[in-house]
Amino acid sequence: MLKVQINSFGYKNRAILKDIAFDVAPGEHVALMGESGSGKSTLLKIIYGLLHVEEGSVFWGKKEALGPNFNLVPGEPYMKYLAQDFDLMPFISVEENIGQFLSVFERETHEERINELLELIEMMPYAKTKVKFLSGGQQQRVALARVLAQEPEVLLLDEPFGHIDNFKRSSLRRNLFLYLKKQGITVLTASHDPSDVLPFAERTLILENGTIIANENTKDLYNNPPNYYTASLFGQVNQVPMKLLKSYSEIDKSVLVYPHEFKFSDSSGLQVEVRQSFFSGGHYLNEGTAIDGTIIFFNSEKKQEEGTTIFLNVSLKTINKRLQVGQKTNS
Numbered sequence: 001m002l003k004v005q006i007n008s009f010g011y012k013n014r015a016i017l018k019d020i021a022f023d024v025a026p027g028e029h030v031a032l033m034g035e036s037g038s039g040k041s042t043l044l045k046i047i048y049g050l051l052h053v054e055e056g057s058v059f060w061g062k063k064e065a066l067g068p069n070f071n072l073v074p075g076e077p078y079m080k081y082l083a084q085d086f087d088l089m090p091f092i093s094v095e096e097n098i099g100q101f102l103s104v105f106e107r108e109t110h111e112e113r114i115n116e117l118l119e120l121i122e123m124m125p126y127a128k129t130k131v132k133f134l135s136g137g138q139q140q141r142v143a144l145a146r147v148l149a150q151e152p153e154v155l156l157l158d159e160p161f162g163h164i165d166n167f168k169r170s171s172l173r174r175n176l177f178l179y180l181k182k183q184g185i186t187v188l189t190a191s192h193d194p195s196d197v198l199p200f201a202e203r204t205l206i207l208e209n210g211t212i213i214a215n216e217n218t219k220d221l222y223n224n225p226p227n228y229y230t231a232s233l234f235g236q237v238n239q240v241p242m243k244l245l246k247s248y249s250e251i252d253k254s255v256l257v258y259p260h261e262f263k264f265s266d267s268s269g270l271q272v273e274v275r276q277s278f279f280s281g282g283h284y285l286n287e288g289t290a291i292d293g294t295i296i297f298f299n300s301e302k303k304q305e306e307g308t309t310i311f312l313n314v315s316l317k318t319i320n321k322r323l324q325v326g327q328k329t330n331s
């Protein structure tokens, strides 16, 4: 079990993290989400031992991960951290960069292991290429293979696909996360991208202004977000005043609704005037205005013409579910 407790941490007296406490079970994949500047990288750097915390501790089982004031070379052998800036050797080849970290006691299997990792990162054709000739995305993939070569028990990933184009990103992310699961590696991934999180992380932590405001099963968190901030990290979301939804007109509250949760109705429900319709691949994302001026985003199969009036419904099940979460978090 990875056990993290940080009472407070700041850079030059500016508080960044406070009252952080969470566990990650062995083999579990936990995501860390939060807006830019909320402290995700700082938290990963503390866990790895790059930053010193006065009040707090990080344990992996019974072993305490010590900070830079105790370790001459920061970091613990059982844990690896893939930073946003990858620390590669530019003048040697891709395979040499990966091979550097394989155990000297397993020389006979080196080639096999390098090939396995090159295949995982889809870089086989670049095995002999010097790293300095690679693009940013390719370098990020090599950096990933390098940390995996070190066979960590715990892997900390900071925006692991930030430099990688969409073309490679989907398959790489699937291959990597399935590989990590198969190897039983404990993973903590900081990411802005819900596609890194929703299909792969069993649990998600939400960081807001340096505090963890949610720590839940990822699917439950998506379906029952405790607040607008959490839901909006997963994508576009609406905060719809209940009075706009006819059957709830007495209730003076808002309810969170994702754009795909609206259904079209012929003549009743939330009345919206279409402003813009954005082609989004498999659907259109539309922006409209409700009668009180609230901006509403909703999906449709077809393009909606500007100025058209349409009526939207939200299922009672969704409304009731979201109201209950709201009550829980307000109390």
Ligand SMILES: Nc1ncnc2c1ncn2[C@@H]1O[C@H](COP(=O)(O)OP(=O)(O)OP(=O)(O)O)[C@@H](O)[C@H]1O
Binding pocket: 011, 012, 016, 034, 035, 036, 037, 038, 039, 040, 041, 042, 043
């Ligand atoms: N070395 C540093 N010295 C001083 N302040 C720093 C340092 N590193 C980060 N900060 C500040 O700490 C806060 C948290 O930064 P951090 O990089 O942890 O956020 P983040 O959530 O990872 O952001 P992003 O998603 O943009 O990477 C920010 O306000 C940042 O400006």
